[in-house]
Amino acid sequence: MNLTQSEIDLDLGAVTMSCTTDEVATVFAGLLREMRSAAPFIRPDERDALRQIMSHESGALTAGEVFPDFARGSDAHTTLRKLRTAQFIRPAGRDCWDTGEHIEIRPFARIVWDRLGEAGVFGDPPELEEDDIDLALPGADEPVEVALPAPAKARGTRSGAKWDEGDVLDFLNDEDTQG
Structure with missing residues (x-):
């Protein structure tokens, strides 16, 4: 005060x-x-x-x-x-x-x-003023279900779980071996 x-x-x-x-x-x-x-x-x-x-x-x-x-x-x-x-x-x-x-x-x-x-x-987020520009893409705040590739699922990672770097790299490696 x-x-x-x-x-x-x-x-x-x-x-x-x-x-x-x-x-x-x-x-x-x-x-x-x-x-x-x-x-x-x-x-x-x-x-x-x-x-x-x-x-x-x-x-x-x-x-x-x-x-x-x-x-x-x-x-x-x-x-x-x-x-x-x-x-x-x-x-x-x-x-x-x-x-x-x-x-x-x-x-x-x-x-x-x-x-x-x-x-x-x-605790609502502040409303944008007319001059403010919202740079977020439409739907950017919507939750997204992420389907992990099969090898990641086989290791026990369930759909919608966070990826760790290993999952991402496995995904990239899987594409190389499939293509």
């Missing part, structure tokens, strides 16, 4: 707490680490729901407004629980989800979403 003072007083309503900026940074880093560790388990449709929730003020939406077919034990219920575990939201009233329950956005999640953006939480 780049604050000019090394200790700050935090007004927490009923109590004021003094912390160093390093302590605050440690707490924020820990919360962000929790969010990021849960991010890979959030499916694209769940991320869409989170995006919808984050586009509103905290408490503005109910579970039933985000998920019209909401029922306890449903996929929608699981999604709300996952987003809660990931530190984004919580039920605004009682401590459980139901159709009429308002969705509270956790204050730290609001700060992170507003300051770092969705990509900052989920």
